[in-house]
Amino acid sequence: MGIDEAKDKAAAAAGEAKEGLGGLLDKAKEFLTDDRIDDVAEKIKGIAPDSVDGHVDTLAEKAKEVND
Structure with a gap:
């Protein structure tokens, strides 16, 4: 297998993985x-603990924003 063939196979595999x-x-x-x-x-x-409730709420809001 030549370098070009290996490169083409790697590019095809990367495309499939991305899909x-x-x-x-x-x-x-x-x-x-x-x-x-x-x-x-x-x-x-x-x-x-109650001391982390604010952090949990902040993280939940960020997760909702990312999910939109």
Whole structure:
């Protein structure tokens, strides 16, 4: 196998991996609705000390923004 052939195969594999990752991100966004993010945040706040509640809320809001 020549260098050009190896390069072409690597580029094709990278393209396939990128397409697969895009599909995974779409599925994650479907799963992580704002309601689910809120549910997880509430569960974390129920277990963690009260002193971290503000941080959990901030992180949940950022997760919702990224998910939009």
